[in-house]
Amino acid sequence: MLDIISLHKSYGQNHVVRDVNLQIAKGEFFCLLGPSGCGKTTILRMIAGFEKATSGTIMLDGADITHLPPNKRDVNTMFQNYALFPNFNVAENIAYGLKMKKTPRQEIADRVDKVVRLAGLSGLEERMPAQMSGGQQQRVALARALINEPRVLLLDEPLSALDKKIAEQTRIELAELQRQVGITFIFVTHNQTEALALADRIAIMNNGVIEQCDTPRNIYEHPRTRFVADFIGNMNMLQGRVTSVAQGVATVDLEGAGQVILSQCDKPAAGTSVLFCIRPERMKLSLLEPKGYENGLRATVKSKLYVGDTTHYQVQLQCGAMIKVIEQNYLLQLSNEFYDIGEEVFINWSQTSGELVHV
């Protein structure tokens, strides 16, 4: 539906977007995620037509839209600051697009009415933007874009200006709304929780390049690059070398820390340098040696933080590397396993856990 083919954008010597290729399907909720300055907003602005691509092509339903002005693209944007017209009331703001297209008056009224109800803005039609809360303004901005029934809706950090509670509520509504209208959504965010919760697929960007484009689950469970592994969630990373691979079971020698075994892993060849990645919640502390299906490393508890639902331990391996382990408090209470600072323990985890990332 939306095809981006080797898109490139540079300002002089500064390459902001480098050789980006994306295929976004109709009705997809697609997310561009990355730290600020990674080029995600620039891609969005090139799709909207506010920035000219240095090279590459943007195709919408088979038509080349790369060089069309913004008003000739069947694409609408919800701006980060909402960009509501301050001298128009809610209804006038929402009707703006239809008015510009010379839609008959009666049709405008009907469609505004419908969208106002869809966005939960009934009764606020006469309000001026300055008289509304951030959450309400956000809905107006969304309604103003959706009323034109664009083929693609672009959302630039749609929830970043809202406070946390309202953003979480709005997140649920946004997902629901997208299912209802069936319009392709492309949204840009630096908030990974938002991206993981909302998107069908996420493209993770860094330095103008897409590091990985996949479903939220695959992004979280199977990061492909060091950047993705580090950027999404908490991750322990240890340098290592694959010593053998046989029938999907890889043995990795961690530098000075010992050996670990990964079942369900056939990617790297023996001899490759890798980064062994494992999430803190996949590991547990124990006084017992690892069982046959587990990996285990000796370590010393260095710090512990009780944060309500979980406890965060920092433990030190014998080689000096620090590892983070997150344990569910209710499980710790069941087994009465609490460890104190300075205690010698094993960190154990299943051989099915962990990922290898090429370096």
Add this chain to the structure above:
Amino acid sequence: MFRSFKMREFHLLLFPPGFWLLLFFVVPLVIVLVYSFAFKETYGGVTPGFTLEHYRAIAEGMYLKIFLRSFGYAFLTTLFTLLLAFPIAYYMSFASLRVKTIIMVMIMIPFWTNFLVRMYALMTIVGESGLINQFLMGTGIIDQPLPLFNNTFSVFAGFIYWNLPFMVLPIFSSLDRLDTSLIEASLDLGASKMQTFLRVTLPYSVPGLIAAIIFAFVPTMGNFIIPEFMGGTDNYMIGNLITSQFVQARNWPFGSALSMAMIFFVMIFISLYLRFYKPSGSQSLQNI
């Protein structure tokens, strides 16, 4: 944090400027008002009293004509200057910081230059043997110098030159504060560039436009130096008339009445203007 101070202490800040305004603005204005009702002595003296004679005299044909001419000059000057200033301000607001700074300096340098120097400089351009005539005659386009000086043309040239920075700056400052995402939103929603200009850009420049129009109109209406320097006998304005009443004719009461009439007229104009533009004006002021 200011709550902890007593408001009374802040009132003290108003004393020096308040005293200044009282002594050099309110008192003279009251004197002018009192004089405008007073009687004129034969040798330029003023006798206190009450007469409306001076105000009646304003309505006489000759003076009324000068009054209307001043209004016309101020109106047309404002209009022509606006037509030049708006494009400059518009261009500046979208230009890069570098270009913005260059234009700003170009506008500010004449602004900082002595007024008389600027008027003499203008004379060397539009004068009978000025640059324009020299060029046109040198290239053989004309063989007699064009009448560019000491007439209505040169008065307007002077007024427009003088007013340009006063109009560019307020318009620029309101356009420059316009959030570009509003323009992008308008284009994004399908509006053409022209529609966007008319519905977004122009309405947001209204506060600046009002300021610019007042800054140009009011001083032009009362100006007497430019018609004196650049104009001929047909370009006598209300300012010249007032000056002559105080300096040459020694008719202070009539001069005072003219001054009061002009202040009154300008105030009517400004208050009508502000009332007329209040809805969108105050809105935009609120949100910019």
